[in-house]
Amino acid sequence: MLLRHTSKEVKEREGLTINPAKTCQPIGAMYAALGIHGCLPHSHGSQGCCSYHRSTLTRHYKEPVMAATSSFTEGASVFGGQANLLSAIETIFSVYDPEVIAVHSTCLSETIGDDLQQITKKASDDGKIPEGKYVIYASTPSFVGSHVTGYANMVVGMTEQFAVSTGEKNDKVNIIAGWMEPSDMREIKSLASRLGVKIVLFPDTSDVLDAPQTGKHEFYPKGGITIDELKTVGDSKSSIAVGCITAEPAAVALDKKCKVPFETVDMPIGLSATDRFIMALSKAGGVEVPAELTAERGRLVDVMADMEQYFYGKKVALFGDPDQLMPLTEFLLDLGMVPKHIVSGTPGLRFEKRMKEILERAPGANFKNGPQADMFLMHQWIKNEPVDLLIGNTYGKYIARDEDIPFVRFGFPILDRIGHSYFPNIGYAGSLRLVEKILGVLMDQQDRTALEEKFELVM
Amino acid sequence: MKGKEVMDTQNISLLEGRQKQVYEKTAGAPEGDIACEKTSLSGSVSQRACVFCGSRVVLYPVADAIHIVHGPIGCAAYTWDIRGAVSSGPELHRLSFSSDLQEMDVIYGGEKKLYKSLIELIDQYQPKAAFIYSTCIIGLIGDDIDAVCKKVAKEKGIPVLPVHSEGFKGTKKDGYKAACNALMKLIGQGSTEGISKYSINILGEFNLAGEAWIIREYYEKMGIQVVATMTGDGRIDDIRRSHGASLNVVQCSGSMTTLAKEMEEKYGIPYIRVSYFGFEDMSKSLYDVAQHFPERPDIMEKAKEIVRDEIKQYYPEMQKFKAALTGKKAAIYVGGAFKTFSLIKALRTVGMSVVLAGSQTGNKQDYKNLKEMCDEGTVIVDDSNPVELSKFILEKEADLLIGGVKERPIAFKLGVAFCDHNHERKIPLAGFIGMYYFAKEVYESVMSPVWQFAPRKGGVK
Numbered sequence: 001m002l003l004r005h006t007s008k009e010v011k012e013r014e015g016l017t018i019n020p021a022k023t024c025q026p027i028g029a030m031y032a033a034l035g036i037h038g039c040l041p042h043s044h045g046s047q048g049c050c051s052y053h054r055s056t057l058t059r060h061y062k063e064p065v066m067a068a069t070s071s072f073t074e075g076a077s078v079f080g081g082q083a084n085l086l087s088a089i090e091t092i093f094s095v096y097d098p099e100v101i102a103v104h105s106t107c108l109s110e111t112i113g114d115d116l117q118q119i120t121k122k123a124s125d126d127g128k129i130p131e132g133k134y135v136i137y138a139s140t141p142s143f144v145g146s147h148v149t150g151y152a153n154m155v156v157g158m159t160e161q162f163a164v165s166t167g168e169k170n171d172k173v174n175i176i177a178g179w180m181e182p183s184d185m186r187e188i189k190s191l192a193s194r195l196g197v198k199i200v201l202f203p204d205t206s207d208v209l210d211a212p213q214t215g216k217h218e219f220y221p222k223g224g225i226t227i228d229e230l231k232t233v234g235d236s237k238s239s240i241a242v243g244c245i246t247a248e249p250a251a252v253a254l255d256k257k258c259k260v261p262f263e264t265v266d267m268p269i270g271l272s273a274t275d276r277f278i279m280a281l282s283k284a285g286g287v288e289v290p291a292e293l294t295a296e297r298g299r300l301v302d303v304m305a306d307m308e309q310y311f312y313g314k315k316v317a318l319f320g321d322p323d324q325l326m327p328l329t330e331f332l333l334d335l336g337m338v339p340k341h342i343v344s345g346t347p348g349l350r351f352e353k354r355m356k357e358i359l360e361r362a363p364g365a366n367f368k369n370g371p372q373a374d375m376f377l378m379h380q381w382i383k384n385e386p387v388d389l390l391i392g393n394t395y396g397k398y399i400a401r402d403e404d405i406p407f408v409r410f411g412f413p414i415l416d417r418i419g420h421s422y423f424p425n426i427g428y429a430g431s432l433r434l435v436e437k438i439l440g441v442l443m444d445q446q447d448r449t450a451l452e453e454k455f456e457l458v459m
Numbered sequence: 460m461k462g463k464e465v466m467d468t469q470n471i472s473l474l475e476g477r478q479k480q481v482y483e484k485t486a487g488a489p490e491g492d493i494a495c496e497k498t499s500l501s502g503s504v505s506q507r508a509c510v511f512c513g514s515r516v517v518l519y520p521v522a523d524a525i526h527i528v529h530g531p532i533g534c535a536a537y538t539w540d541i542r543g544a545v546s547s548g549p550e551l552h553r554l555s556f557s558s559d560l561q562e563m564d565v566i567y568g569g570e571k572k573l574y575k576s577l578i579e580l581i582d583q584y585q586p587k588a589a590f591i592y593s594t595c596i597i598g599l600i601g602d603d604i605d606a607v608c609k610k611v612a613k614e615k616g617i618p619v620l621p622v623h624s625e626g627f628k629g630t631k632k633d634g635y636k637a638a639c640n641a642l643m644k645l646i647g648q649g650s651t652e653g654i655s656k657y658s659i660n661i662l663g664e665f666n667l668a669g670e671a672w673i674i675r676e677y678y679e680k681m682g683i684q685v686v687a688t689m690t691g692d693g694r695i696d697d698i699r700r701s702h703g704a705s706l707n708v709v710q711c712s713g714s715m716t717t718l719a720k721e722m723e724e725k726y727g728i729p730y731i732r733v734s735y736f737g738f739e740d741m742s743k744s745l746y747d748v749a750q751h752f753p754e755r756p757d758i759m760e761k762a763k764e765i766v767r768d769e770i771k772q773y774y775p776e777m778q779k780f781k782a783a784l785t786g787k788k789a790a791i792y793v794g795g796a797f798k799t800f801s802l803i804k805a806l807r808t809v810g811m812s813v814v815l816a817g818s819q820t821g822n823k824q825d826y827k828n829l830k831e832m833c834d835e836g837t838v839i840v841d842d843s844n845p846v847e848l849s850k851f852i853l854e855k856e857a858d859l860l861i862g863g864v865k866e867r868p869i870a871f872k873l874g875v876a877f878c879d880h881n882h883e884r885k886i887p888l889a890g891f892i893g894m895y896y897f898a899k900e901v902y903e904s905v906m907s908p909v910w911q912f913a914p915r916k917g918g919v920k
Contacts, residue, residue: 005554007583015572016579017532017559024533040504046595046626047499048509052537055864064845064868071499072627077599084501091502096846107531108595108627111565142531143560143596215874215914217849345532371559395539 006379006402018376019395021319022345024142025150027053028179028246029104030067032154035177035185035203037224038099040092041067044085044114045106060413061182061209061421066219068092068101072108081114082122089123093130096219099227100134104154110141134227136161146346147412148246148321151179155203155250162227163234165258173284174236174260175201176250178243178267178323179412180426182206182223187424188242191278194293197285200233201225210421234258238284242277243267243323245351267323268426269434270331271300277427296428303435304335310442310459312336317382317399319343319375319392320411322351326358328391328410331431333361335438337389341381344369375399389438406441410434477503480841482826484833493826495841504844506792506865507819509626511594512538513634516882517714518590518622518641519552520544520665521693525586527556529573529604530594534626535559542882544666546692551586560596570602577611577619587695588618590641598625618695620644631794632713632820639718642689642698646722649696651703657752658684658704660728662719663711664735666691667882670889674735677745677890681761683752689715702726706751708733708744713795713820734797735889736897737805738773742766769891777809780898785810787905790857792843792866793880796821796829802861802880803832809898814855817843845869858905874913876904 026043030053033041043050050069057065068091070076070084085103092101103116116137123129138157140150155176175192177185186206192199207223233239233254239262241251251262263284268277275297282289304311315338318328322344329339339362342355347370359365366381379399382390390400393411400407414420424430443459450456479494499505511528515538518526528535535557546552558576560569577589589611593604604621612619620641624634659678664671671691678685687693687701707719707730719730731751733744745766749759789811791802796818803813816829817840829839838851849869852860860870863881870877878900880888888897 005551005584013579014575015558016527016576017535017557019539019555020532020536020557020559022532023536024531026533042502046509047505047507047630048512048626049533051506051508051512051865052533055541056537058865058868062868062871064865064872066504066845068502068504069499071501071503071505072595074628077595077627088502091500095502096504106595107533107560107565108599111596111599141562142533143562143565146532211872213872213874213913215872216853217845217869217872219846371561376554 006376006383008380008383010377010380010384013372017372017374019374020345021343021374021378021395022146022148023056024107024147025140025145025153026104026106026142027056028147028150028152029102029138029140029154030054030065031057031179031205032151032158032203033102033104034065034208035205035224036100036102036158036230037222037226038220039102039224040096040098040100042069042088042092042101042103043067043106044070044081044103044116045108046072049106056413057209059415062418063209063211064217065209068096070109077108077112080112081109082119085114085119086123086126086128089135090128093128093133098133098220100136102154102157103135103137104140104150105138106140107142110139134161148179148323148346152246152249155247156253158202158230159233159250159254160257162230163254163258164231165234168235169237170232170235172198172200172232172236173281174233174239174254175199176239176241176247177201177203178241178246179321180242180267181421181424182208182210183420183422183424184426184430187427187430191293191427192281194290195278195281195285196287196290197281200229200236202230202233234260236260238262240265240280240284244354245322245346245348247323266327266330268430269324269327270431271297271304271334271428272330273327274427274431293428300428300432300435303432307435307439308336310439313338314389314442315340315385315387316389316391317341317378317387317405318390319378319396322346322348322369324411326351326354329355329358331434333358335435338362339365340385340387341365341378342367343373343375343378345373347371389442406445408434408437408441477847481847482830482839484830484835484837484839492823493830493839493841495821495823495826499842504846505842506844507842508631510628510631510634510637511592511624511626513631513714514592514622514624514638515634516542516665517635517638518690520546520690521590521695521698522546522552523549523586523694524588524590525551525556525580525584526590526592527558527576527580528592528594529558529569529602530560530596532557532559534592534594542665543668543884544691545669546666547672548694551584556580565596565600568600568602569597570604570607573602573604574607574611577607578615581611581615581617586617588620588645590620590622592622592624594624595626598628618645618648630820635714636717639715639721642718643721645695645698647699647702647726649699651700654686654700654703655684656705657682657755657758658686659706659708659748660686660701660704661688661691662707662709662730663715664688664691664889665711668884668887670735670887670893673887673890673892677765678748680765681745681749681758682755683748683758689718702728704728706731706748708748710735711795712797732797734801735893736798736801737894738770738808738891739804740801741889741891741894773891773895776895777898780902781808781810783902783906787811787858788814788856789859789861790815790848790852790855792817792840792848792860792862794819794863796825798880799829800832805894805897806901808894809901811859811901813837814857815840815848815851817841849873859901874910874915876901876907876910878904
């Protein structure tokens with residue numbers, strides 16, 4: 001039990017982070033890059049970074065995650081990593097034969113001042129990039145932002161470096177996916193197809209990180225947006241950025257480069273956010289929402305109504321990443337629950353501002369993000385003001401166990417359960433699943449702790 | 460759309476420049492050493508980690524110390540409670556402390572932040588000591604962590620130990636060395652009063668799933684005092700007085716031989732290498748310790764009794780596993796090479812042969828031994844990657860892969876059974892009971908009915 005290590009008294013800490021509610025940029029860049037078909041992510045730094053990112057993604061997805069590393073040595077750190085990256089590019093194309101290498105930097109390569117744009121250009125000038133193949137890059141130093149901003153940076157990279165404008169618009173809508181699960185990306189494609197909107201979704205990790213067993217180890221599973229498709233996003237009639245932190249920067253970059261107007265929506269988690277997403281999609285596609293989707297929405301509302309007594313007034317502590325936390329908090333409020341403590345290690349003014357707006361409906365809620373907004377603080381808050389439910393990634397299990405709080409796993413990383421990458425967490429279907437999960441743990445707790453005479457068969 | 464789907468790993472050739480690190484034992488194969496102990500090729504999909512990782516895994520199980528990772532958040536986040544090293548008391552090691560360096564800290568230096576973090580932590584937790592791991596970026600910006608450590612140690616009156624583990628400064632092995640350096644600074648600081656002449660330190664045993672407890676109990680039953688375990692279920696005070704022991708017993712030789720050698724030099728404590736995996740090696744590790752105390756034949760008698768009783772207890776079950784597993788083939792890819800030797804022997808006791816044997820950090824002698832030990836046709840690899848692993852697993856028709864977290868899904872995608880022999884194992888595999896668990900796990904995975912649905916070896920059955 002880690003319980004005894006957490007003190008109740010909350011003190012302002014000057015430097016220390018205890019049990020982080022975030023991790024570093026490169027892993028986000030690696031995950032985003034896997035959403036391009038035939039892409040090999042490349043970590044420009046020491047071997048450890050690449051190894052840790054691959055391990056964490058492997059634990060979360062239970063899938064082999066491929067990525068190469070520049071394998072920095074002391075020499076590289078003194079003389080710069082250009083030689084390492086150039087030889088890496090050569091090695092990768094000759095042996096692993098990807099369509100594209102997506103390079104991201106690390107705190108090490110950033111600090112020694114390696115310029116990925118310049119090195120990539122040199123690789124191209126030196127003829128190290130075969131005809132029809134590509135090297136893209138994103139700057140992702142670990143001492144800035146978090147895994148979340150690393151994802152956003154790589155999506156900006158793929159947009160800026162692939163999108164071209166032919167001057168002729170097509171009838172497609174870009175959906176720029178913020179950090180979500182392969183199942184969520186699959187759900188977006190399904191929703192668009194049910195609405196009858198032609199979309200280009202990127203990045204797209206479905207069929208990459210939820211691949212079937214084939215008896216072979218496939219280096220490049222069949223999923224992911226192809227380079228050819230990525231090139232066309234500059235000609236799409238508009239973009240919808242799903243997530244203002246992880247997706248919008250790419251939409252802005254695309255608008256700047258190819259004049260593709262965009263709208264940003266919250267990640268469709270919960271009823272209201274899904275409504276807004278569906279409306280944005282129907283508006284962008286110029287289509288009516290089909291009755292089938294309205295019925296799906298109706299089923300979610302029906303369940304919310306059927307179960308309202310179990311949600312009302314229940315206090316919730318939640319932690320995770322901005323694009324999930326904002327709509328999730330809103331959804332909890334819509335369910336009648338009370339978001340009490342909210343923590344995210346990811347810094348950002350925009351996130352702070354929006355959370356404050358949402359939390360106007362929850363007076364007295366604690367919210368902190370950025371440095372020292374960590375799981376230790378979350379635990380302290382809970383000790384001072386207990387909650388009925390905890391929602392967050394796997395690391396929440398320590399607090400849930402110590403304090404005996406019902407716990408729903410949601411977000412990244414989930415290292416100790418499956419399902420997150422197979423069943424959607426977004427849209428009406430994902431929201432219904434979330435409602436079911438919340439009710440499940442609340443009811444389990446009730447059954448476990450009810451007095452003998454109060455233990456009942458029905459809800 | 461280009462048809463990349465056909466690009467499975469069987470169609471990718473061996474990495475150029477890696478041929479010398481791969482060897483197939485066949486009649487007429489070229490003599491000579493397997494290339495090893497070199498840094499991985501830039502651009503390879505290596506399964507290896509870095510110096511920091513090496514230090515972290517060795518020191519991690521010291522449970523009454525705080526471990527603070529000085530650098531940006533990633534290194535601390537990824538090593539938060541990933542090694543199932545359990546403690547019988549305090550659990551400070553399972554928390555993740557970081558100075559979480561931001562851009563401004565990188566520009567102006569992180570010493571002040573580290574100092575403040577340390578003071579905050581020590582005040583809060585009253586630990587017995589503190590380990591400060593310097594990450595890549597610290598080596599570059601040149602924070603003088605030694606000075607900070609000295610200052611805090613003086614102010615707070617506990618050992619505050621710098622661990623120079625900048626990721627780029629070598630391989631995981633160099634991290635082991637940095638960890639041993641830190642431990643060496645503790646050793647010799649405590650009183651050796653009350654330490655018996657018949658005493659040992661257990662080195663290179665990290666108490667994954669409680670393994671150190673099993674081993675410790677055997678030795679104690681033999682009448683041997685265990686002074687310190689480094690570092691499984693480790694305590695600072697035990698480490699400080701460990702120089703009072705008569706013998707060092709080293710299991711994970713890759714990580715702890717440096718320390719054993721230094722202790723031999725400085726304190727005259729001899730060391731032996733042992734392994735706790737498999738009946739054969741486990742028994743030998745008890746006998747070897749007993750032999751060190753010839754004037755006490757009762758110790759040897761007791762060791763023999765333990766071996767006899769334990770094997771008697773598990774033998775019948777083992778025969779059941781053996782009957783089912785005989786003729787099946789295994790592939791091994793683990794961190795340390797010494798572990799590979801034991802695994803080969805352990806697999807042979809359950810009737811399995813080894814078709815692929817590799818490690819991330821083996822040295823020349825390790826691979827020489829492996830060559831001698833392996834059967835004809837076995838492939839031996841150093842610093843391998845997913846391409847080679849899956850290629851050889853399929854070619855050699857392995858029924859089982861033994862590896863760690865990154866190898867697990869590869870085995871499962873191929874439709875091959877898997878056994879974790881790394882950080883994430885949930886049950887102890889050391890000791891006699893550990894061998895039983897190991898055989899059981901291998902048996903259960905190999906015999907799982909799920910493989911009948913797997914399109915093994917590329918074709919649907």
